[in-house]
Amino acid sequence: MAASSNSSLSGSSVSSDPEDYQPPIWKSYLYQLQQEAPRPKRITCPQEMESRPKYYGREFHGLISRERADELLAGTEGAYLIRESQRQPGTHTLALRFGGQTLNYRLFYDGKHFVGEKRFESVHDLVTDGLITLYIETKAAEYIAKMTTNPIYQHLGYTSLLRDKITHQLNQTRSEPKKVTFQQDEKISPSPLSRRTTIKDGPEKHCNYEKIHNFKVHTFRGPHWCEYCANFMWGLIAQGVRCSDCGLNVHKQCSKLVPSDCQPDLRRIKKVFSCDLTTLVKAHNTPRPMVLDICIKEIEHRGLKSEGLYRVSGFTEHIEDVRLAFDRDGEKADISANMYPDINIIAGALKLYLRDLPIPVITYDVYSKFIQAAKITDPDSRLEAVHDGLLQLPPAHYETLRYLMTHLKRVTMHEKDNYMNSENLGIVFGPTLMRPPDLNTLTTLNDMRYQKLIVQLLIEHEDILF
Numbered sequence: 001m002a003a004s005s006n007s008s009l010s011g012s013s014v015s016s017d018p019e020d021y022q023p024p025i026w027k028s029y030l031y032q033l034q035q036e037a038p039r040p041k042r043i044t045c046p047q048e049m050e051s052r053p054k055y056y057g058r059e060f061h062g063l064i065s066r067e068r069a070d071e072l073l074a075g076t077e078g079a080y081l082i083r084e085s086q087r088q089p090g091t092h093t094l095a096l097r098f099g100g101q102t103l104n105y106r107l108f109y110d111g112k113h114f115v116g117e118k119r120f121e122s123v124h125d126l127v128t129d130g131l132i133t134l135y136i137e138t139k140a141a142e143y144i145a146k147m148t149t150n151p152i153y154q155h156l157g158y159t160s161l162l163r164d165k166i167t168h169q170l171n172q173t174r175s176e177p178k179k180v181t182f183q184q185d186e187k188i189s190p191s192p193l194s195r196r197t198t199i200k201d202g203p204e205k206h207c208n209y210e211k212i213h214n215f216k217v218h219t220f221r222g223p224h225w226c227e228y229c230a231n232f233m234w235g236l237i238a239q240g241v242r243c244s245d246c247g248l249n250v251h252k253q254c255s256k257l258v259p260s261d262c263q264p265d266l267r268r269i270k271k272v273f274s275c276d277l278t279t280l281v282k283a284h285n286t287p288r289p290m291v292l293d294i295c296i297k298e299i300e301h302r303g304l305k306s307e308g309l310y311r312v313s314g315f316t317e318h319i320e321d322v323r324l325a326f327d328r329d330g331e332k333a334d335i336s337a338n339m340y341p342d343i344n345i346i347a348g349a350l351k352l353y354l355r356d357l358p359i360p361v362i363t364y365d366v367y368s369k370f371i372q373a374a375k376i377t378d379p380d381s382r383l384e385a386v387h388d389g390l391l392q393l394p395p396a397h398y399e400t401l402r403y404l405m406t407h408l409k410r411v412t413m414h415e416k417d418n419y420m421n422s423e424n425l426g427i428v429f430g431p432t433l434m435r436p437p438d439l440n441t442l443t444t445l446n447d448m449r450y451q452k453l454i455v456q457l458l459i460e461h462e463d464i465l466f
Contacts, residue, residue, distance in 0.1 A: 026225040029143065030136060031232035037135035038078035038098070040127040045081075053092075055109050056082055059123065060092075069095040070102045080127050082107060096127060098134050105130075118238050129236035136234050148257055152230040209395045211245075211278045213262040215255045218242035228254040244268065245279050271327040274356045278396040288400050290331045295350040296407045298335050303343030304410065305417035310428050314345035322349035354404075355432050361401050362434035362454075366392045370434060374450035374457075386457055387465050398466075401433070405462040412459060426456035 044058035052060045061069070063084045073079045079097040084090070085106075094107040094115060105115040112119035113126050120126040137144065219237040226233055226240060228250040233239035240251050245264040264283035269275060272291060280289050303309055318340060325333040326349075335346055354361060362370055366389050373385035390398060408425050415421050430451030436443050458465060 027147075027229075027231045029231070030140060030234050031223060033136045033139055034132050034232065034234045037132045040124055040131060041076055041079045042124065043072050043076075043079050043081040051084065053109070055113075056092075056123065063089070066095075066102070066104060069093075069104075073097040073102050078127075078131055080123075082123065094123070094127070096130065098131065099138065103134075120237065125236055132235055147229045147231050148254055151228050151254070151257070153228045153258065209278055209282055210260045211262040211264070211282050212260045213243040213248060213255070213258055214245045214276075214279070215241040215248075215250070215252075216244050217252070218249070220249070224249055226251045226254055228258055245283075272330060273323050273327055273353055274358065276358055277361070277400060278394055281396045284331070288396070288403050289353070291326055291350065291353045292400060292403060294331065294333065294335065295346050295353075296403070298346050299343060299350070300407065300410065302337060303347065304414045306343050307418055309343070309411060309418045309420050310347050310351065311420060311424060312344050314342055314348035316348075318342070318345045319348040319352055322346065323352060326353075351428070351432055354429075359397075360433060360435045361397050361404070362389075363393060363397060364435075364437040367434055367436055370454050371447055371450045374453045383457065383461060383465070386454065390465060401458070402462070402466040404429075404433075405458045405466065408459045409462050422456045422459040423452070425459060426452040426454075429455045 042057075042059045043061075045061045049060055049062045051062055059080065060082045061072070063086060065086055069081060069083055072081060073095060074097075076097055077100075081095050083093050083095060085093050092107045094105045096103045096105065107123075108114050110119075112121060113123050114120065115126065115130070118126075118129065120129065217238050218241055220233060220239050224233050224239065225231065227248055231251070233249070233251060240249060241255050242249050243262060245268055246262050247265055247268065248258070248262070250258060262279075262282065264279050266283050269280065269283045272280065272289075277289060281287065284290060286293070299309070306312075322333070322335055322340065322345060325335070335349070340346060360367075369389040369392065370386065373382055373389055376382040376385055390401070393401065408422075408429070411418065411420055411425065412422050430453075431444075431448060433455060434451050436447060
């Protein structure tokens with residue numbers, strides 16, 4: 001493709017200071033091609049067709065051959081008609097003239113018209129989009145194949161965040177916990193818990209957890225350019241994908257190359273409960289979900305000696321009120337004793353939050369590793385296998401589990417009052433923290449004892465496992 005067809009990025013100023021941010025020069029070549037694409041021309045049938053489906057118009061020509069369709073469309077680029085297939089009566093074919101030949105596509109209708117993945121309100125829109133795609137992919141096949149080789153993403157970083165004056169460092173991950181070896185001849189003595197008797201009140205900032213983008217197919221109104229390669233996103237509908245968490249707009253093919261650097265926008269996070277754990281902590285820039293911190297702080301303030309803590313259920317409607325308060329007010333949610341005197345309501349809300357996570361704290365990816373670890377009979381080998389599983393958790397999940405286990409260890413220190421030891425807490429939290437990837441009832445029942453054992457081990461050995 002001629003060099004003059006492609007705008008360069010030389011006019012963009014690159015700076016680490018968001019104040020100096022200059023928008024990229026969007027590449028116009030594909031936009032120009034879309035403007036040049038042939039326009040649809042409907043070839044109407046001169047007589048009324050009684051067999052015409054109600055969702056087609058005069059472009060329906062009934063049962064005609066491919067050869068007859070070719071004659072009707074000949075010489076008119078972008079011309080189209082619909083015919084009933086002779087080979088498969090009752091099915092319909094879109095005949096479209098492009099590149100000097102007639103192309104035939106099986107046409108479907110389920111409330112919308114489609115020949116592939118995209119669905120359209122009208123046949124005219126379908127043909128318009130098809131002509132644009134055919135024209136651009138014919139004229140610029142080589143250009144499209146190479147358009148990701150010099151992305152603006154590498155030059156300008158995360159353009160959406162720079163626009164909002166937020167500096168985001170890529171490829172920063174938490175330091176891995178030091179690998180622990182459990183030896184048979186060593187006596188494992190728990191480290192003093194006095195250093196963890198209280199939870200830090202001050203918020204911990206700068207949490208550089210890695211998060212993949214949550215891309216979904218999107219229809220853009222008006223011209224839009226890819227924020228990865230700076231090229232135009234062509235087509236009439238579903239031109240690209242948008243991250244539903246941060247709003248990044250890219251081509252579908254470019255989305256596979258975007259780094260895992262999503263910085264969720266709080267304006268896009270609709271709720272706290274049932275929100276992906278990493279998405280929530282990235283959006284709020286906290287090491288753990290706020291629900292965890294706030295509920296545990298309240299429980300440790302006034303509930304550690306409460307009999308049956310976490311086992312006794314709170315009033316369901318009040319637990320639902322707490323959930324709504326977090327979804328509505330976030331970290332400003334009031335869960336004090338004045339609002340909810342019964343500490344079991346707060347404990348119930350915390351369990352509900354963990355249970356409602358779309359991906360459990362112990363993720364589906366490592367679920368089987370933990371179950372297999374629980375089946376190991378040798379205590380030292382079992383602890384080592386559990387530790388290996390912990391190292392494979394996503395950073396936000398690891399930190400959430402670590403913080404929760406530290407809290408539950410403190411709960412067991414008041415066992416004389418609350419009657420909750422590590423085994424009892426394992427029964428309560430096992431199915432809450434880990435769920436099998438497949439919702440097989442038999443598997444769930446068979447795994448319950450192993451789920452309980454894993455949580456029990458995490459509580460009893462939290463000081464050496466984390």
